[in-house]
Amino acid sequence: MKNLVVFVLYILVVHSYNEEYQLQQNNENAIGMGETGISRVENTVQALETKLAELDELERKVLIAIDIDMNNDKMKLGGNKADSAMSIQKIKEEKEQLEKLKDIRPRLKHKMREVIKVLPKREQYRLIRRMDLRHRFNLGTEMDTS
Numbered sequence: 001m002k003n004l005v006v007f008v009l010y011i012l013v014v015h016s017y018n019e020e021y022q023l024q025q026n027n028e029n030a031i032g033m034g035e036t037g038i039s040r041v042e043n044t045v046q047a048l049e050t051k052l053a054e055l056d057e058l059e060r061k062v063l064i065a066i067d068i069d070m071n072n073d074k075m076k077l078g079g080n081k082a083d084s085a086m087s088i089q090k091i092k093e094e095k096e097q098l099e100k101l102k103d104i105r106p107r108l109k110h111k112m113r114e115v116i117k118v119l120p121k122r123e124q125y126r127l128i129r130r131m132d133l134r135h136r137f138n139l140g141t142e143m144d145t146s
Contacts, residue, residue, distance in 0.1 A: 041115055042127060048112045049133060055108065059101045066094045109136060 073087045112133075116124050128137055 038119065038123060038127075041118055042131070044115050045112055045127065045131060045133070048108055048115065049131065049136070052105065052108050052112075052136070055101060055105055059098065062094055062098050062101065066091060066098070069094065112136065 069087060069091050073084070073091070116127060119127060128134060
């Protein structure tokens with residue numbers, strides 16, 4: 001489980017930096033923001049949304065693993081100290097993995113906001129509604145509605 005989390009974190013971070021570079025290149029080329037510019041933004045936002053969904057799923061799995069380990073630890077109250085120390089260490093490692101996942105989420109959401117901000121306001125709202133990203137944004141307070 002630990003290797004899987006580390007591998008997925010590595011892929012998410014490396015891929016997001018690659019997309020950031022590609023987005024900068026695309027923004028330099030798409031000055032007019034015609035249909036190709038909107039579709040590029042949509043594709044980039046879709047990729048980021050997919051990563052965030054994978055991150056949510058991975059976080060859920062880590063939380064379930066922590067819960068199972070804590071329940072198993074409660075079952076072994078009369079166990080020896082070595083087993084107790086091992087289970088405490090395992091729970092600590094899983095919590096560290098969870099913190100790493102929670103550190104990545106704001107960066108991905110910030111990147112998604114940056115990509116969407118390239119579009120005019122009306123297109124931003126259309127894209128958010130069309131791609132059903134309203135759960136990622138609080139349109140009343142988070143984005144400027146003027």
